Amino acid sequence: MPKIVDAEERRRAVAEAVFAVVGRRGLEGASLRNVANEAGLAIGSVRHYFGDHGELLVFAMKELSRRFEHRVLAHVERLAECRDGEERREVAEAMLQEFLPLDATRREEAAVWSAFVTAARTRPELRPRAREVLEGTREVMTRVLEGARRTGALRKGLDVELESVRLAALLDGLTVQAVQVPELLPPRLLRTVLRTHLDTLTDGGW
Numbered sequence: 528m529p530k531i532v533d534a535e536e537r538r539r540a541v542a543e544a545v546f547a548v549v550g551r552r553g554l555e556g557a558s559l560r561n562v563a564n565e566a567g568l569a570i571g572s573v574r575h576y577f578g579d580h581g582e583l584l585v586f587a588m589k590e591l592s593r594r595f596e597h598r599v600l601a602h603v604e605r606l607a608e609c610r611d612g613e614e615r616r617e618v619a620e621a622m623l624q625e626f627l628p629l630d631a632t633r634r635e636e637a638a639v640w641s642a643f644v645t646a647a648r649t650r651p652e653l654r655p656r657a658r659e660v661l662e663g664t665r666e667v668m669t670r671v672l673e674g675a676r677r678t679g680a681l682r683k684g685l686d687v688e689l690e691s692v693r694l695a696a697l698l699d700g701l702t703v704q705a706v707q708v709p710e711l712l713p714p715r716l717l718r719t720v721l722r723t724h725l726d727t728l729t730d731g732g733w
Contacts, residue, residue, distance in 0.1 A: 538576050538586060541566050545587040546639050554642045559583065581652045588643045588656045591636060598625050599667060612678055619671045623721055626664070626698040628705045629714040638706045668694045672728070680729045690728060697724055
């Protein structure tokens with residue numbers, strides 16, 4: 528009896544191969560042949576699940592962002608259940624730390640995501656997802672800061688929209704630098720920079 532293959536599971540397995548290849552060789556190395564070899568599949572099998580190379584990269588980009596969004600949303604749900612400022616600050620900080628390469632998994636994901644975003648400048652098919660993720664990031668920043676404002680923790684007179692952009696840019700910049708030169712920005716320092724920045728925005732607890 529022939530083995531039944533779950534199409535979505537196979538597509539995600541191929542996406543894993545894309546991540547592995549991009550992590551070692553950059554996006555330019557993620558040819559259909561190299562990805563198929565990494566996945567242990569014939570190139571025809573990869574083409575069976577993806578119409579062309581562009582479709583494969585778009586799916587891999589969406590899969591990577593989906594994993595990240597899943598982790599962030601878990602914190603968002605916890606944030607909605609917080610009952611005091613100290614707990615809210617702790618959960619908000621943990622959520623924002625998801626945007627930083629604090630462990631091997633997040634460091635690898637950040638490096639691959641950076642490759643996708645850089646390629647999106649010259650590959651139109653990747654641009655929509657890159658924009659969606661940036662907009663989603665700013666939305667998360669806004670939600671965190673609006674929550675602090677509602678509880679009276681945010682310093683008076685701060686522009687939430689502007690501070691959301693600034694916070695997103697800070698996390699993005701720290702991530703890029705930590706991926707490029709990890710020894711200069713170890714996890715402890717990344718956490719300290721984030722915590723210090725949040726302290727400048729508030730008048731106390733959240």
